[in-house]
Amino acid sequence: MNKTQKPVICVVGKSKVGKTSFLEKLILELKQRHYRVGTIKHYHGEFEIDQPGKDTWRHACAGADAVVISTPKKAALIKKLDQELPVDQIIPLLGEVDLILAEGYKKEDYAQIEVCHPAITKLPLSVNLLARVNCIPQNGHKPAFRAEDVQNIANLIEEKFLIS
Numbered sequence: 001m002n003k004t005q006k007p008v009i010c011v012v013g014k015s016k017v018g019k020t021s022f023l024e025k026l027i028l029e030l031k032q033r034h035y036r037v038g039t040i041k042h043y044h045g046e047f048e049i050d051q052p053g054k055d056t057w058r059h060a061c062a063g064a065d066a067v068v069i070s071t072p073k074k075a076a077l078i079k080k081l082d083q084e085l086p087v088d089q090i091i092p093l094l095g096e097v098d099l100i101l102a103e104g105y106k107k108e109d110y111a112q113i114e115v116c117h118p119a120i121t122k123l124p125l126s127v128n129l130l131a132r133v134n135c136i137p138q139n140g141h142k143p144a145f146r147a148e149d150v151q152n153i154a155n156l157i158e159e160k161f162l163i164s
Helices: 019-032 055-061 087-094 150-162
Strands: 008-012 037-041 066-070 075-079 099-103 111-115 129-133
Touching: 008 019, 019 037, 019 099, 019 150, 037 087, 055 066, 087 099, 099 150, 111 150, 129 150
Parallel strands: 008 099, 008 111, 037 099, 111 129
Antiparallel strands: 066 075
């Protein structure tokens, strides 16, 4: 990562292990440290942000390939895609942030924090592992933390990515 790139950390793990709950705590901790945090959620299914009958929905139904809804406090882009956007094309959409936390993307080439089910011992999912959360520590593997230990995880992120 060069100095102009924003750091990206992917939070990975099996379904229902607590990735989102962990991310909520980590985001809060980083915000308390006055960092601007952007997030990306990787989802394998379909979702609908628009509501039938609303103006943006009507624009899309009329054939618009991209629709932006903008208010004084929020904006959202709804864009039809032929294929999934790679992370590096999503990053610019996040604007001015200090750090990007992505939920998922375990196959991407970014630093990763793996969240495990606390009762399961297994080998790490990633070779780009920064740390493991709720995983039983194994010799020779990256630092292991409890999900509640977000202060030390945020310290690690600061040391590696945010403090020059």
